[in-house]
Amino acid sequence: MKRGSAGHYLSRGLTWLLLAFLFLPILVVIPVAFTDQDFLSLPQHGLSLKHFVAIGDWSAGWLPSILTSIAVGVLASAAATTLGAAYAVGAWSISGWWPSLTRVMILSPLIVPPIVYAVGIFKLWARFHLLDTFLGVAVVHVVLCLPFVILAMGSTLSNLDPRLVQAARSLGARPATVFLRVIAPNILPGIIASALFAFVTSWDEITVTLFITSRAMVTLPRRIWTSIADSVDPALAAVATLMLVVTIAILVVQACLPHRKPDPSP
Amino acid sequence: MTTFNRWAFALTLPAVLTTLALYVAPITQVLTLSVTDPRPGLGNYEGLMTSNAVAKVAATTLNVSLLTTIFTIAGAYAIAFGLVHMRVGPRRLAMFLVLVPFWVSVLVRAFSWITILRREGVLNSALSSLGLISEPLNLVYNRIGVVIGMVHYMLPFAVLLIFANLSGIDRRIMQAARSLGARPATIFWRIWLPLSVPGLAVASVFVFIYSLGFLITPALLGAGRTVMIAEFISVQMKTLRWGVATALSVLLLLLVALSVLALMRRPALRAAFEGRPDP
Amino acid sequence: MSQSKFSQDAASIALEKFRSGEIDRRSLLLALGGLGLAVALKPSVGFAEASEIVLCNWGGAAVDAFQKAFGEPFTRKSGTKVTVDGAGPSTSAIRAMVEANAVTWDATDGGMTDAVTLSKGGYVQPIDYKIVDRTKVGPGMSAEFGIGNYVFSNVLTYDSAKTKGVAPAGWADFFDTEKFPGKRTMCKWVQGQLEAVLLADGVPPEKIYPLDVDRAFKKLKPLLPNLIFWDAGAQSQQLFRDGEVVMGNIWHTRASLLRKETQERLTWTWAQNLLFVSAWSVPKNNPAGAKVFDFINSSLDPEGQITLLRLMGNGPTNPKALEMLTAEDRKISPSTPENATTQFKVDPAYYAENEADLQNRYLDFIS
Numbered sequence: 004m005k006r007g008s009a010g011h012y013l014s015r016g017l018t019w020l021l022l023a024f025l026f027l028p029i030l031v032v033i034p035v036a037f038t039d040q041d042f043l044s045l046p047q048h049g050l051s052l053k054h055f056v057a058i059g060d061w062s063a064g065w066l067p068s069i070l071t072s073i074a075v076g077v078l079a080s081a082a083a084t085t086l087g088a089a090y091a092v093g094a095w096s097i098s099g100w101w102p103s104l105t106r107v108m109i110l111s112p113l114i115v116p117p118i119v120y121a122v123g124i125f126k127l128w129a130r131f132h133l134l135d136t137f138l139g140v141a142v143v144h145v146v147l148c149l150p151f152v153i154l155a156m157g158s159t160l161s162n163l164d165p166r167l168v169q170a171a172r173s174l175g176a177r178p179a180t181v182f183l184r185v186i187a188p189n190i191l192p193g194i195i196a197s198a199l200f201a202f203v204t205s206w207d208e209i210t211v212t213l214f215i216t217s218r219a220m221v222t223l224p225r226r227i228w229t230s231i232a233d234s235v236d237p238a239l240a241a242v243a244t245l246m247l248v249v250t251i252a253i254l255v256v257q258a259c260l261p262h263r264k265p266d267p268s269p
Numbered sequence: 270m271t272t273f274n275r276w277a278f279a280l281t282l283p284a285v286l287t288t289l290a291l292y293v294a295p296i297t298q299v300l301t302l303s304v305t306d307p308r309p310g311l312g313n314y315e316g317l318m319t320s321n322a323v324a325k326v327a328a329t330t331l332n333v334s335l336l337t338t339i340f341t342i343a344g345a346y347a348i349a350f351g352l353v354h355m356r357v358g359p360r361r362l363a364m365f366l367v368l369v370p371f372w373v374s375v376l377v378r379a380f381s382w383i384t385i386l387r388r389e390g391v392l393n394s395a396l397s398s399l400g401l402i403s404e405p406l407n408l409v410y411n412r413i414g415v416v417i418g419m420v421h422y423m424l425p426f427a428v429l430l431i432f433a434n435l436s437g438i439d440r441r442i443m444q445a446a447r448s449l450g451a452r453p454a455t456i457f458w459r460i461w462l463p464l465s466v467p468g469l470a471v472a473s474v475f476v477f478i479y480s481l482g483f484l485i486t487p488a489l490l491g492a493g494r495t496v497m498i499a500e501f502i503s504v505q506m507k508t509l510r511w512g513v514a515t516a517l518s519v520l521l522l523l524l525v526a527l528s529v530l531a532l533m534r535r536p537a538l539r540a541a542f543e544g545r546p547d548p
Numbered sequence: 549m550s551q552s553k554f555s556q557d558a559a560s561i562a563l564e565k566f567r568s569g570e571i572d573r574r575s576l577l578l579a580l581g582g583l584g585l586a587v588a589l590k591p592s593v594g595f596a597e598a599s600e601i602v603l604c605n606w607g608g609a610a611v612d613a614f615q616k617a618f619g620e621p622f623t624r625k626s627g628t629k630v631t632v633d634g635a636g637p638s639t640s641a642i643r644a645m646v647e648a649n650a651v652t653w654d655a656t657d658g659g660m661t662d663a664v665t666l667s668k669g670g671y672v673q674p675i676d677y678k679i680v681d682r683t684k685v686g687p688g689m690s691a692e693f694g695i696g697n698y699v700f701s702n703v704l705t706y707d708s709a710k711t712k713g714v715a716p717a718g719w720a721d722f723f724d725t726e727k728f729p730g731k732r733t734m735c736k737w738v739q740g741q742l743e744a745v746l747l748a749d750g751v752p753p754e755k756i757y758p759l760d761v762d763r764a765f766k767k768l769k770p771l772l773p774n775l776i777f778w779d780a781g782a783q784s785q786q787l788f789r790d791g792e793v794v795m796g797n798i799w800h801t802r803a804s805l806l807r808k809e810t811q812e813r814l815t816w817t818w819a820q821n822l823l824f825v826s827a828w829s830v831p832k833n834n835p836a837g838a839k840v841f842d843f844i845n846s847s848l849d850p851e852g853q854i855t856l857l858r859l860m861g862n863g864p865t866n867p868k869a870l871e872m873l874t875a876e877d878r879k880i881s882p883s884t885p886e887n888a889t890t891q892f893k894v895d896p897a898y899y900a901e902n903e904a905d906l907q908n909r910y911l912d913f914i915s
Contacts, residue, residue: 010453018351018363021344025424026366029373031381031391042782043380044789086284093280096273105285107526112292113478114525116499118506119518122644123295129648146291149284154475158430161467162437178276192436196429203371210484214641217652218633227376229607229634239377246372250365322912329915388731389791410776410792493736493777496915504911506640508904509665 029247035240043237054241064226065238072206072223075137079144080201086145087152087201088194092186095160096168110150117147121214128215135217143211148201155200159193303516313516322501323517330498333412333487334480337419341476342469344420345427349468350461352428353435367428375422379489382418383409414490415497419483426479427472434468435461478525600629601836601843605657607634608782610860614657617856618697618847625846628839637829639666646671646832654840655828661739663694663829664900672829679841684848685865686883688893694827696865697847698856701821701882701891702740705803709813710794718820718890719748722795723771730794733787736777738903738910740822740894742768744797747820747892757898761906765913777914788814801861804880818887824894825865857881 038044039051058065090109094102112120124143125134133139163186171185187194209224216225227239303313317323352363370378385391386409393405408414438461446456484499491497498521505514601622605614611634619630635641637656643666645651658666666672674692675682682690689696704716711728721728722744734741742764746756749767776793778784784798788806800821806814828844836843846852850869854877856862857869863881864870870884878884882891899906 010457014347015351015354017347021348021424022363022366024344025348025370025421028378028381028385028421029370031384032373032377035381035384042786042789043384045384086287089280090284093277093282096277096280101278102281105281105288107529108293109284109288110478110529111296111522113475114482114522115296115518116482116484116502116521118499118503118640119299119515120292120296122506122511122640123297123299124291125644125650126298126648127291127295129645129650134650135652142291146288149288153284154471155430155433158433158468158471159437161471162434172273178273181273182276182280193433196433199368199371200426200429206372207374213635214644217635218631224374224376227374229611239374243373243377247369250369250372320908322908325912325915383786383790387790387792488779489783492783493779493911493914494775496911501911504907505904507638508907509639509643509669510904511640511643 029243032240032243033247035237036244038237038240040237043240054237055245057238058241058245063238064221065223065242068221068223068226069242071137071221075141075144075222076202076205078141079148079205080198082141082145083148083152083201084194084198087149087197088156088190090149091153091156091160092182092190095163106153109153112147113150117208117210118214120147121211124211125214134215135219137220139215140212140220140222143215144205144208147208147211148204151200151204152197155197156190156193159190159196163189299511300515300519302511303519304512306512306515313512314520316513317516317520326496326498326501329495330481333415333419333483333495333497334477336416337423337480338473338477340416340420341423341427342431342473345424345431345472346465346469348424348428349431349435352432353438367425370421370425375485376489378421379418379486382414382421382490386414386417409490410492410494412491412495415487415495418486418490419480422483422486423476423479427476430472430475431465431468434471435465438464474529478529481521481525600631601654601840602631602633602652603655603657604633604635604637604653606636610634610657613856613859616859617852618843621849621852622843622846626842628843630843639671642666642829642831643669643671649833651831651833651835653831654834654836655830655844657697657826658694658829659739660691660694660696660825660827660896661899661903663691663827664896665903666829667693668900671832673832673834675828675830675844676838676841679838680845681848684845684868686867689825689865691827691896694829695844695848696825697828697844698826698853698862699823699865699883700826700862701800701818701823702735702744702797703800703803703816703818703821703882704744704795705788705798705806705814705816706795707788707791707793707814710791715815715817716795716819718817719744720750722797723748723767725771725774728794731774731776731792732771733776733778733784733793733796733798735784735797736779736911736914738907739899740824741797741910742906743822743892743894744820753892756892757895758902759898759906761909768913772914775914800880800882804861818882818889818891820890820892821882821887822892822894823882823888825896826862 034045035043036054037050037052038046038054039049040047057063058069061067087109090105094106128134128139128143133142167185167189168181171181176185207224208222209228212220212222212225213228216222221229223242227236304311306313348363348367352360352367355363373381383390387393388405388407390409392408393402396402397405408417442460442464443456446460451459481497482499483497484503487495487497488500498517502514502517505511505517601619603614603618605611611632614632615630619632622628622630633653637653637658639658639662642653642656645653663672667674672693675690675695677690680695682695685696689699704719704722706716706728707730708715710730714728716722716728722732734744742759742761743756745764745768746760747753749763751760751763776787778787778796778798781799781802784796785802785806787793788796788798789809800816803814803816807816828847830840830844834840848866850864850866850872853864853866853869854872857864857873857877857880861880863883865883870881873881873884878886881887
């Protein structure tokens, strides 16, 4: 849309308004993290750091849970992205009933309520002694992350020009070269989005995890869930606040790094 | 089959086998409970068909999911469209605003919304101190609250899906149109929108399907007045009516599979869904 | 291999002797301990160690409180470690564990109704009353598959600032939106909800069961626009703190926390409180085997129950504990005679039979 036109400003204004809708409610966690009360609330008589202290205290369990969740998330995301990206590219390249059928199958975890899957996987993991283990949780998360990867990849692949592949093949490129040298670089944004989707899915998964863990594996959502039974612990707002700070820090560092590509916009 | 196709087929196998072994197999075992628990037969399905509660829960679920999809897609498109037109600096900031909610647990977000929307909450207090309202608005513990919470949850996903599609569109088409004298509105309606269809389709299907299974947000923000199907199923699990719960899951699965198949009959949607270019 | 077979055999002999009364419990445990073999006796391999009792409750502060009230006294007496898992012993989790033969919990903290519901599917074992002394608990608090570990009540809680200091007299006032304007909260889970509605409608306590659901719904219908339904205890508390509701049907433990927090601005009346008995259940093939019944028997001692009352507000099931309460304790205990004058006892047998259907009808009605 032309810069300077009324439509331009209207659309730009709308974009930022919606971004505010997305972002501002999240900021509520910051005052809540500093509440002087023992339940999730805005500060009443003053600010307190006790909920941050609680997170820092290793024995309180928040820190180990955060690390567990990051480890599970990274592993599950890496595995799901690899499997899912390979699948999506493969399915994109061939036609017929196979991709259609298998796609619905891989997407099904989005539809079947997780509690039903939880019962099924519980029985399977009991047989393999994987209940309450790191591997057991990570593998389940891979399965639950796959649909997100495939959806994110689908969106990117729909923009990939098949003539590119045809050209490479007609020039005699071997299949491995086509996939790694032609397709992969072109779908990199999709792969990054997939990895992010997958990590976040794992990071927030509670229903199935709750079912297949007991005492050894306490992921962050499980820690939150357990604290909710009692009073909704403001430590979870403190965790969210820390995540905000970390994310902002990463962005700032990234922006300050040298060797940036020159700004392509005029 | 050419060598290339064999390679492509082989690439699909790991994901398919993983899903078969670790998802389809255990879930099939559970879903067979729908015809065996508490006794063999189709009794659970008969019960579902004649139950008022199920009909109402299904209607609520469809209603809330549709509303969520409409608002999410409209909002996400506006954001994504703005994003592709931004310079790198603002875009980085905007992307950050989109991505941040991902890091905040769905539980925390639900409580944030309660803090904002309740009768003595941030929003109502602000509005009444500005003299805009005399009675607090009922914005939460009802369907409005549920839809707000769900749209907020789904929006970042939809923005990313649509943005990935929009940023892949060849901008030279718009330049060409402009140089031929097309007005901005014309360019939007005749070029941007049609080219966005694949991204919009994928995002809509995703948001809709995902909304059908929402559990925590409706439970916390709906406070019993908006019961969706996932919550209903988990109630059946809790009262040990696993046959009913799994029968309901089977129906849900069939419903979604059928609607996806129906969508795929439209070539454009099929192309988007399969991640292929429009034939 | 043969070694373990032998010890297993020796163990079963010792067990046989114990059953026929030739040796007492202590010698049996000694014998088994000497053979080092609690594990070999276990029919299933779970993740709990054999030398411990694993309790499962609903998490939060209850994890520490159960440890102090039930765990520590037992460990002192028997030397056996007690671990509390706050994962939540939902009936579905118990069923899944038992069916998969992967039971990790020895005693689970659920309602009396859960105990009966679970027993129907064969997921729990009968309480061994040869070991557990059922005379320790009050009448109606011990059943075949569950024994009362504490009691709690649903009470009419109110915001005295909003009612201008007037205390509601009973459930009838819950429905009086003219005298007490404002929103109310009830529980999303049906137990103890329709009873209050019927009491408000004037049904005499002895005629509450079987519940006249249509009558209850008719009475409740006009109140629906003023109702918010809570799911977990913390949520019911939050609704009062936020000033969202003026009255509610919530657990007395939560009401008690609210009263402390607000210097009695938020408080409750014991009038027509609805009493529930919570119960220990023992999942089939529990890892610690019969040892859990020693634990359960120990948990019924008055001292531990009073500790729990002071930590959590959960009332004792052992009548002896009532005699040992201070005036302050008595204020928050639902089972003392002065708090129980107009008390209504919720019937677990009725719910074991009807809960699933009733819950669906109730959800359908309120949504």
